[in-house]
Amino acid sequence: MQSRLLHTTPVTCRKLLPSTPQFWPQYNDVVYPPREPGLPLRPAEITHHVSNVKYSLRKMWYIAAMIRGMSVDEALKQLSFIERKGSLIAKEAIEDAIDIAVSSHNVEFRSNLWIADSFATKAIRHKGYRKTALRGYKIIKYDYIHYFVRLREGRPPKHYFAPPPNGHEKMAEYLQQKRNRRIIKAL
Amino acid sequence: MPAATHDIGWVDQADRAESKPLLTQPQLGVLWSVQQRNGTNKHYDPKWRKLRAAKVIKIDLPNYQRMRREAAMSPEEQRSKMKKDGQAPPRSFTEREIILACTGAIMEPYEPPKGDSVLSSLSGLNIKGLSDKGKSMNAVRKIKQYEDDFSVSEFPSLAQEIYLEAHALLEDVEKNKDRLHDLVTEKAYPDMVWKLKNKTFRWKFVESLEPAKVVRVRAGNAISKENMFGQVTVRFHTQQTLALYDRFGRLMVGSEHLVKDCLEYVVFEKHLSEEYSEWRLHAKIFPDWMEPKNMPLKTMKKPDFSGEEYQEVEEDEADDKAVAQTA
Numbered sequence: 036m037q038s039r040l041l042h043t044t045p046v047t048c049r050k051l052l053p054s055t056p057q058f059w060p061q062y063n064d065v066v067y068p069p070r071e072p073g074l075p076l077r078p079a080e081i082t083h084h085v086s087n088v089k090y091s092l093r094k095m096w097y098i099a100a101m102i103r104g105m106s107v108d109e110a111l112k113q114l115s116f117i118e119r120k121g122s123l124i125a126k127e128a129i130e131d132a133i134d135i136a137v138s139s140h141n142v143e144f145r146s147n148l149w150i151a152d153s154f155a156t157k158a159i160r161h162k163g164y165r166k167t168a169l170r171g172y173k174i175i176k177y178d179y180i181h182y183f184v185r186l187r188e189g190r191p192p193k194h195y196f197a198p199p200p201n202g203h204e205k206m207a208e209y210l211q212q213k214r215n216r217r218i219i220k221a222l
Numbered sequence: 223m224p225a226a227t228h229d230i231g232w233v234d235q236a237d238r239a240e241s242k243p244l245l246t247q248p249q250l251g252v253l254w255s256v257q258q259r260n261g262t263n264k265h266y267d268p269k270w271r272k273l274r275a276a277k278v279i280k281i282d283l284p285n286y287q288r289m290r291r292e293a294a295m296s297p298e299e300q301r302s303k304m305k306k307d308g309q310a311p312p313r314s315f316t317e318r319e320i321i322l323a324c325t326g327a328i329m330e331p332y333e334p335p336k337g338d339s340v341l342s343s344l345s346g347l348n349i350k351g352l353s354d355k356g357k358s359m360n361a362v363r364k365i366k367q368y369e370d371d372f373s374v375s376e377f378p379s380l381a382q383e384i385y386l387e388a389h390a391l392l393e394d395v396e397k398n399k400d401r402l403h404d405l406v407t408e409k410a411y412p413d414m415v416w417k418l419k420n421k422t423f424r425w426k427f428v429e430s431l432e433p434a435k436v437v438r439v440r441a442g443n444a445i446s447k448e449n450m451f452g453q454v455t456v457r458f459h460t461q462q463t464l465a466l467y468d469r470f471g472r473l474m475v476g477s478e479h480l481v482k483d484c485l486e487y488v489v490f491e492k493h494l495s496e497e498y499s500e501w502r503l504h505a506k507i508f509p510d511w512m513e514p515k516n517m518p519l520k521t522m523k524k525p526d527f528s529g530e531e532y533q534e535v536e537e538d539e540a541d542d543k544a545v546a547q548t549a
Binding site: 064076141144163166177 | 277278279280281283284285286287420421422424465467468469470471472473474520521
């Protein structure tokens with residue numbers, strides 16, 4: 036008997052990935068305890084997503100990756116220069132997220148937000164058919180995507196990704212590389 | 223040899239218009255004839271294009287974005303869209319809820335005297351008890367028909383218990399929902415929990431400055447004569463602290479350490495006709511002369527009145543004025 040057919044827990048106990056439209060909005064329900072006086076205030080954080088859009092995941096990757104770590108105003112400006120469907124998807128999602136942040140998450144200034152996360156995942160797939168030779172059929176896949184975005188209050192960080200190594204770091208890395216060598220037939 | 227004719231009557235109009243039949247068709251016999259592409263990447267003879275397309279079985283791909291957009295339409299937009307599409311208006315199955323366990327209003331609400339909140343012993347407004355004895359005592363008699371041990375002098379202690387527990391339960395509405403519905407009526411519940419979702423609410427009762435007093439009692443029926451409700455207005459003069467934090471633990475309003483004097487007129491209600499009903503918190507009285515409380519200030523965008531629609535309105539108003547002046 037196949038073990039995956041044996042369910043010992045209800046379906047609701049299924050563990051969801053964070054990058055799913057079911058899980059992603061749940062970040063908006065997290066309530067943090069009141070901040071102790073003297074500690075820095077916690078920046079507001081809002082998640083939003085657009086689910087099941089007819090677009091290519093691989094094309095969306097470039098657009099989603101480009102705006103990471105930008106302020107929302109900068110991201111919207113950059114997206115407006117890309118004449119692709121993906122930029123419209125991202126733009127719409129970010130604009131909606133800003134509106135939600137201001138209306139229901141106690142964010143005061145709508146420009147004071149930056150894009151902490153921006154990515155796309157595979158969504159539903161519809162299948163069509165086309166005829167081939169010898170009365171054959173082949174499946175055409177019509178793929179959809181989900182687009183996820185997370186905004187954080189404040190100014191964007193100087194380095195969203197790891198900063199490029201400076202000269203000293205490069206030197207240290209080079210020396211380490213040399214020391215890691217295995218010199219055959221040496222002492 | 224003439225070019226073969228095809229039963230697919232698909233001819234590119236653009237190609238025909240260019241009137242270059244000799245160049246656009248393959249010249250048999252000339253082996254190295256170059257295909258004329260006219261600067262495009264299209265095949266010079268698009269006859270197979272149609273046939274290739276015919277091999278694909280068409281399916282209706284759902285447009286989830288459009289579906290979402292239509293679901294989020296306002297009723298007015300939906301109506302105009304359905305009118306445009308020639309669809310009949312939908313039948314609405316949403317029915318209005320009627321709650322019979324409580325009334326939706328306050329019977330003859332008590333009007334607090336102005337200046338009561340300053341200091342009752344110095345202002346000369348010493349509110350001793352029932353404001354209008356005749357009507358209130360009539361109501362007390364009616365309530366006693368249903369509840370033998372009802373007494374105006376003992377009611378404030380019961381009222382204070384209900385008041386304190388109900389407010390303390392607001393710290394975690396989701397968890398205390400059931401108990402809260404035992405203590406407050408269906409009218410008061412939404413007023414009390416409004417916008418408390420995903421926020422941290424800290425409320426503390428410090429002390430009573432004056433003992434709670436009953437200032438008004440009313441009894442009346444709703445729908446039918448036997449369906450009796452009793453309402454008692456109680457005056458609380460207390461000290462409390464209140465703080466509201468947003469989802470990220472940032473203070474929105476109030477303070478946990480600042481004790482404030484609080485004067486309230488709270489209405490309690492009981493469904494007298496029902497044997498197992500209890501006294502519940504029903505409403506708070508906000509007099510007209512009360513100043514609005516300090517709410518969290520938010521930055522708003524200044525509206526732009528330079529658009530066409532606003533200018534039209536202004537012009538209309540100017541025209542109206544001119545007409546009025548001439549008349």
